[in-house]
Amino acid sequence: MIEIVNKIIWTSVVSLVIIILGGITLYLQPDKFEIVLSDGTIKAKYYSGVLRIYSGRYLAFKDEVRPYYWNGKGYIIMYKSSKCGFKYSNLSYSKDGDTTYVKQDICYVKGIQTRYFEITENKIKSSFEFKPFDNSTKTYFKWNFNSLDSIETKEVYLDKTNKESRAVMDFDIINDWEKEIENTVRVERFANGKLTIRTRIFKGYAFYDPEIILKEEENVTYTRSTETRCKDGVCSLVLYSGTRFVEEDNKWKRVENAKSLKDVWDVVYLENDTFHKIDIIDYNLSSITFDLSYDENSVNFSEYEHEIEEGKLKTKFKVIEILYDNVTEEFYENEIEYEVEVEESNKESFVYSGNPLDKKFKFGVSSITIKLQEPNTENLDDTWTNSGSTSSNFGSSLTLSFLGGAATSQRKLFITFNISSIPSSVNIIDSNLSLYMYQEGIDSGESYNSTACFYNTSWTELGLTWASTDDSKLILCGESYFLVEGPDPTPDAPNWINYAVTNIVNSSYNAGNINVSIVINATLISGDPLSFDDIDSRSKEYSADVTLRPFLNITYSEAPVAGPSLNCTIPNDWSATHVINLSKPCNLNISGYVGTMHFVGSGYWNLTTNISVSHFCFAKNVTRGNITWMGNSSARLNINGTC
Structure with missing residues (x-):
């Protein structure tokens, strides 16, 4: 990209500039830009050195590039400065056919960093350049991708032993640093979800140009137990068993990535009493947190085995696993027992690490017992x-x-x-x-x-x-x-x-x-x-x-759209497979002995009997491809279609 931007004649943005790029609209202002889809959905925002990318109405990630420099003792973060006469310059842009280039200079204490963006209808490519005030300055950079879903454990993609060249982030967005791998020393994704690319140390000038590959735009909708993806009139609907998604942090997440499921699953009390007290603080698929206490003034205080010393209740907390024996085909329970001490006046926190959904939890020897229950689904x-x-x-x-x-x-x-x-x-x-x-x-x-x-x-x-x-x-x-x-x-x-x-x-x-x-x-x-x-x-x-x-x-x-007719006949020659190339959607009327017809991109149908007419109807773009007929060697197949 550096070869391109060095040849570009840039125009400074001093007021609102609107650029149409196919199905998107680019709104440029002196200090920021937005990319908006034809339905009004925001696809991207940039302001103050931070780029935000959206998938549907949800934030997919936000990124920023942070420089670090050698101060004679070690590498420290480089801060922004006004010594250039600005901290952030006005945006500049240049149009080249279906592509618009955008840049902004950011002033730091040791030099000027420029963020470049190459924007088309289907792509937003970002890179950066650093020009130091002193060519002996040593710097490295961390390109941070934030607001990603948290993960269970840190993942390292590139270091001395790991040599991966790409990582899949949320919403199937691919972060690809393959062509910059010689300038990259470490890539990792932390448990909090943040992905960081760390460059090598540069002396003087630096340029870094990775790829972000956005998944081809689909209209994606979720419920807690369904997922629908639509593009060009064709939709894939998945009906799941149980809760599969939850809406959290203003986006839908897979249930295993949710931080809290407290408003998703119900708490069922199998046994209850007024002496032992359980407050359920929170839970997800990896843990559940309780606050435990007791009430010595409870009406059924005397009914329970207990030992109280100096205001502390010494009792049991049990985690009961509900297991299934495939041989006997019966359920059985496995108890894990913990000793707990609980003060009457202060709640004692107890955390169970593990999936709580298939467990029962009992506080006290013979007392309060709860479990979590999923709502009914498809x-x-x-x-x-x-x-x-x-x-x-x-x-x-x-x-x-x-x-x-x-x-x-x-x-x-x-x-x-x-x-x-x-x-x-x-x-x-x-x-x-x-x-x-x-x-x-x-x-x-x-x-x-x-x-x-x-x-x-x-x-x-x-x-x-x-x-x-x-x-x-x-x-x-x-x-x-x-x-x-x-x-x-x-x-x-x-x-x-x-x-x-x-x-x-x-x-x-x-x-x-x-x-x-x-x-x-x-x-x-x-x-x-x-x-x-x-x-x-x-x-x-x-x-x-x-x-x-x-x-x-x-x-x-969707229902097929009317259009020109398509007529074709396969010759009565069955020594080879015949291929018909369809260039438009159509309805197909098939006569003759029908064996197996393969429709590229949409599965196949078996028709194994002699039929006079069989009618097939396909929506737009499903039939754009090849239809391959493998039939009976003594029969003839006529395919005629009208839309």
Whole structure:
């Protein structure tokens, strides 16, 4: 960039300057600039040496460059000065086609730092230059990126042993210092979220020019349990099990990064009394803080075992883990006991470090007991059934199991999602159910055919058993998902497994239903299972790691826009694959024997019977790509389309 800015003729900003760059507007004032999207959303702000970048209405990061200089004893921070006749000069700018360059000089005690910005419709590139008053001045710089989400532990990307050249910050923004790696000695992200790039030591003049790669703009919206990303009329909606996002510090965060969940999860009192007192100060996914006290004047003071000496209550505080035994298929509790001393007049703080969601907390020998509870979300019900225990219900299980294998124990997985967050009058292009398989028991030489089906009847999580299910209600079974063990297992645990459920979701959506019920079933293809071959995945009740719960991903598009017709015919020559290049959105009418048609960028559909006419409708930009037809060698395929 330095070669460009050295050739530019700059114009000083003395009043408001408005520049249109495609879909953005750049507002330049003498001391600051703003970049605003066509919908009025602010994309970036710059003022007093600090650049702020936004994603939607949320602050993604703010950055500043801080210089340090050698004073003869060590390196100290360099402060701004008015010795140049200014601390911050007026902004200057220059236009070059679709690019606008902006700069500002900042006066320091040892020289002038200039921040440069290269601004286009889709990019904001920043660099800096330092010109010392004395060319013998030694300096290094820290480029700090603040207002990022906090993380559990510090991460070092570049030092003497780590040689990474980029880091992904919040909102998938990439910080890339690869071309400046020779001028960079350390890059790290601290637990408070701040990312710092430290340069090498420069003697005299310095220039530094990294890259910030902004994710292509999408319209992203969140609720606590959904995430929707839209671009060019195509949206991806993810329905999660349980709370996945919280709004905090004026932006949405993943629940595992939230500082506080006090207003998100409910506190449930399983046992309560007037003697032992628990105030819950705060909690998140990594800890919970209590204030403990007692009331000696309580009406039920005498009911509890206690020992009070010199105004201090000596008693127990218990953390009770709620665990699940996959062998016995039963829950059990594991107690961790702490000795505590509590004064009546002063509250004693107690901090438990760990995920509090799957725990119970008891204060006193036999007294007050609490737990945290999540609100209901889009995953309304999930469970599984077992032919070896036909009357058993597994609705509270932390596991979703299916397959079974041995003839005495077949298993099916059931799950229901609320799909009311899909907007009305859209085209559902693709839907996938994702399950986190944490263990599998398929033996060598065995393989299964696993499918997802629509369960066309009502059921409840705590009421469903093998005996109460009705296989005649299993319809719209989709593509086979092959589960194989051997030299090349497919898949191998732990792993995510994904089931195509487009037809199932479409059926419920088009019928006006707000819920969709899906069953995962499997049948033996080869081998002779003598033991359980169950596939075990995490359920919505699993709290140890909320990222491993099931989710449903639905891709939908706006109604197609009318346009010119597209007509094409593939020759009756099946010796090779035929490719049709689509340059516009269209509706496709397909006649002939249809095998497998692949639509680039939008999944694929299997049509395995002879049909006279089959109608497909695609929204804008989904069909921009190649359509590849792999058909029957004795048939002819005609594709005709009108928009």
